[in-house]
Amino acid sequence: MQIEFGWSLDGTSWADAGSGGASGQVRMGPRGLVALLQTRLALTRPSVDPAVRIAQYASAISAARHEWVHDSFDVDPWATAATMLHWRDAAVAAGARLRPAPGLPARIDALCAIEEVAELSPGAADDLRELVELLESLSADPWPLGIDEIRCQESPETLPGMWPRLLRLLAGAGVDVVTAHDAQSGRPELVLVEADDEWAAAETAARFLAGRDGEPVHVLATEDTVLLDQELRRRGQAAIGVAGASANRTSLQILPLYLSIAIAPVDVQQLGAFLDLRVLDAPETDREPIGLVPSRVRRRFLDALAAEPGTGGPAWEAVLTELAADPEEAAALEIAREISALVTDPISPDQLTPARLRAATSWLGTRLRALGQGDPGLVRAGAHLQTFLEVLDTLGEDHVLRPRELSQIVESAGGRAGSPFARPEATSAWTACTRPAQLRADGGDVLWWGADRQDAQTGVTWDPLEITALEGLGAVLLDPAALAALETDAGLRALLGAGRLIVVRTRTRTEQATAPHSLLAHLAADRAEAGEDVAKVLARHLVDPREALGPEGWSLAGSRREVRVPPPAPPVARPDDLTKQVDPAPHLVPQALSYSQAENLLGCRQKWTYRTGLGIRPASVASVPSGNQMIGTLVHAVVEELVNEGTERGRTGPPSAADIERTLDALLPQLASELLLPGREVELTTMRETSVRSLEEFFTRLADAGLVITSVESRFEEPLTLHLRRGDLEVPFLGFRDVLAEDASGRPTVIDLKWTAAAKKYPELFDAGEALQLASYAWSLHDDSADVGYFLLKQGEFVSANPALDPHGRPTLDIAKAWSMTTEGITEALDAIGEGTVSAQSGQILRDAGQDPGTPRQTAKKTYAAAQESARAEGGIVVDARCDFCDFSLLCGLRGDAS
Incomplete structure (x- = not known):
């Protein structure tokens, strides 16, 4: 065997050596030579992570x-x-x-x-030392190594550490160790192409390779070729398939995500991401990808999180009850119970022992093995978990980990995984390598993709006293500059062997400015005239990729492609009118109607059509409440729990602040667990103080007004007849009344609870007679004497015509008029949709004002206020559908690129 050895040759292909590896010639670097010698000397052992x-x-x-x-x-x-x-x-x-x-x-x-x-x-350093010690012990009677010659690119004495000793010992064992003296001294033609971005650079490089007509070219890819491969495939060429390993691969994110929900407090957003995680492609085209959590369990739990953003609450427990009631769901029930036990009884951060962590990850290991079956990603995820468990075993059972230490261990245990884009395809048109030193150009053309400056890999820096001490302990240390020169010299030697060097790079990469590779500076310095700056030399060889396109096609460095330039087309303008004209759709009618649907029909008919009529909805994982919506759900539940508890215990009078705070804290893990996460302490404290103070005011004011709460979250369902132009339609109108109370005479009062930062919105709606939600609740009671009002939870204020609740002297809401306005608007909207005219009123108001969902909220509110005043003057109504939060603003055309 003949070996070409170079300090920077690790990672080279055997086929790059001479006439190919089959003839007994190989190229390798330090890691490769150590591995080969370990095999020949029977020193191989299982690797340790x-x-x-x-x-x-x-x-x-x-x-x-x-x-x-x-x-x-x-x-x-x-x-x-x-x-x-x-x-x-x-x-x-x-x-x-x-x-x-x-x-x-x-x-x-x-x-x-x-x-x-x-x-x-032992690690790599110990392997090297073991080789040296064994060869020294065998120096009197050398072991046959099967190596005829080692041809070194660098002089052995210039190498660091034990390498000079190792090469001397190999020479003493009968290996002919020689230094290559055929260093290249050519001066390749230099063509430097700089594009503005990676897409333009990829197009230029792909055109160059596709236009070679089969002539060989060497590709040096020092950056990933993902974009370049896309452009090559568009032209029917093979992919180069260079993409670096990274810790941010899907297979290495499974364990961190799993542990994030296994340790208290549980982040429901992370829990939703875990439930929704898909790890295998669908086995058939008409099925969905396979997740760690089976779809039957995933959907139910995600729906539970959308209803209650926490764990262990009624919605969560209902999932387990539903699965337990179906004998055919035994397997799904077992998985659901494992997940539920994991997140309802998470590990306390001060109890992160190996035993607890091992028990918590037991189900994950079983699931990965069951699904893996040779899938590379899941095998890698399983190896990550196994390494993590080995680390825990090494640390010992009495070791209690800190959260930061656990995170570091998980990251270290994962290492780096290959990219799914690292899939080179066979071709005879070019060879590819990833480091300049690996290049074997032999006078041919070289395409250098991604010639950007890279941080030099430096070894450990020792101070002079430490160097003296280490040398006294037997070390051979190189000056850092000499160590860096080994790689620089190797790369420069390889580049000088090219006949023509076509460099394609970008001025920016991932939106960051780049600088040319340091080896380009060396090549430029060789071409510089007296006193000429390197940057000026490179500028002389610079080619604008647009200059390669001429009347006869595209041409660069001997590569030619026929290119047709399409006529310029102006960008498509956004439509002024968002209304969609479609075929009549009389079948698009609600099967049941709620106030939220009514609000959509009044505010944006397209929103109702997409969401309810056509059933287009965001994924459940995107519907897990957060922010004000989550807190509002929590405080609603606190009110319900306090009222029910008071009824059961026969309590008279409003609950105390201690009762409110106790109930709030008990429901937090079920309904707002993300507020328990580290870093949310201020937000949690503020919410708790606001809620306790507000609910004290709520219950006290009701009691002072002589109102007694009779029900909370009471469901209603009443038949509603809509007189459409195509005939009457009867649908059930249903919903939940937040709070229903009575005075001493039995007169009902409906209170709707709102947690909102918009302190003026609901008072303005009430005063304008447009509190349509309150009107719908009052209508459901069929009692003309019913009173209605809002309670603003965040502000601790009532909005009502009852002076005992609200001292602002507000007018009594005309329930009949507001309800009539609601039904008329619903009827008009359904008639228009049935005839094929689907408008987007709320978005149209913004469009007519030259605004969009990105317009600052205060500016948009003024626009809507003007439209509302105009509509009121004509006896109409404008409902702000909050286009800035809408899931369908791309579909209606208000957001996005119209082209």
Whole structure:
């Protein structure tokens, strides 16, 4: 076997060596040569994950208790152990034998003390040392290695650490170790193409490769080729398939997401994301992708979260009850119970022991194995979990993790996973590599994709005293500049072997300005005239990608493509009228009607048509309440619980502040658990104080007014006849009345609770006689004497004509008129929809004013106020449908690119 060895050649293909790997010629770097020698000398062993080694080293640091590292380790044990292990491996790779000795610098002394007690699995540095020691022991009777020649790109004596010793030992074992003296000294033609963005650069590079007509070219891709591969496929070319490994891959996010819902407090948004997570493609085209949680369980739990943004409440428990009642759902019920137990009894942050974490992740491991069946992503996720468990075993059962330490362990255990886009396709038109030193151009053309400046990989920096100490322990250390020069020289040698170098790069990448690769500066310096700046040299070779397009097609560096330039077309203007004219749709009528539907019909007929008529709705995971909606649900439930509790206990008079606060705290995990998350303390405290003060005012004011609450969240369903032009339509009108109360004479009062920051909205609606929701509730009572009002929970104020509740002297709401206005608006809307005219009144008001959903709210409110005043003057009504929060503003044309 003949080996071409280079300090920067790890990752090269065997086929890149001479006539190919099949002839016994290979190219490899340090990692590859160590692995080959381990195989030949029977030194291979199962690999140990780096995270496990960090855990082992953390245990050694804890046992050594060295003064120099003590304080840092107490504050951040995992990061300290990882950093110290990196230093230790660097010292060992340099050839140092870490043994305690007098007078050592503090850092070196700490490393030596820890090494004395460490039970550490070997890493790459230990593998190298083991090879050197074995070859030294066999020097008198060398073992046959099957290697004829090692041709070194660098002089062995210029390499760091134990590498000079290793190569000398190989030479003594019969291997012909020679240094290559055929360093390239050519001067390739340089063509530098700079595009404004990655898309333009990808198009240029793809055209160049597609226009070669089969002529060979070498591709050097120092950045990912995802966009370039898309452009190549558009032209019927093979993908290069370069995409770096990353910790942000789906397979490595499963365990962190799972643990985030297994540890208190539970974030319901994360829980929703976990429930909705799909991990496998659909087995058939007419089925949905497969998730960790089966669809039967997922949908029910997501609907429960949409109703109650927390766990353990009535909606959540109803899911388990429903599944338990169906004998065919036994498997789904078991999974549902596992998830429910996980999130309703999460691990306390101060009880993060290996035993608790192992028990919590047991179901995840079982589920990954059941679904995996060879799927690369799930196999990788399973390996992540297994490594995490190995780390826990290494730390020991008495180790209590801190939340930050747990996060660091999970991240370290995952490592980096390959990209799904890293799928190169076979082609004879070009070869590809990812580092300049790997290039074997041999006078041909090289396309360099992504020639941007990259941060140099530097080793550990030792101060002069530490260098002296390490050299006394046997280390051979290179100056950092000399170490960096090894890679620079290797890359430059390879580039100088090209006949023509076509560099395609972007001025910006991921919206960040880029700078040319440092090797381009070296190439430019070789071409610079006396006193000429490198930037000016590069500018002389710069080609604008637009200049490659001429009357005869596209041409660049000998590559040609026929290109047809389409005639310019102006962008499509947004329509002035948002109304949709469609075929008559008399079948689009409500099967049942609620006030929310009525409001949509009055405010935006398109919204009702999309949501109710056609059943288009956002995913359940996007419907989990947050913010004011979530808090409003919570406070509504607190009122209901306090009233029911008072009835059961026979309590007279309003509940106390302590009762309100106790009930609020009991319902928080079920209905607003995200407020319990770290960092939300101020928001939680503010909400609690506001709610207690407001509800005290609510119950006290009702009692002072002589009103007794008779029911809370009372459901009603009443028949409603709508006189449509195509015939009468009877539908059930249904809903829930928040609070129903009576005075001493039995006169009913309906109170609607609102948690809102819009303190003026509901008073203005009430005063204008447009409190349509209150009118609908009063109509459902069929009692002409019924009184109505709002209670603003956030402000602690009533909006009512009853002076005992609201002292502002408001006019009595004309319920009959408001209800008539409501039914007339509903009838008019359904008639128009049935005839095929579907308007978007709320959005049209914004469009006519030259505004859109991004318009500041205060400005939009003024626009709606003007439209409402105009409508009132004509006896009509305008309902603000809140286009800024609408799920359908893209469909109606108010938002988005009309082209």
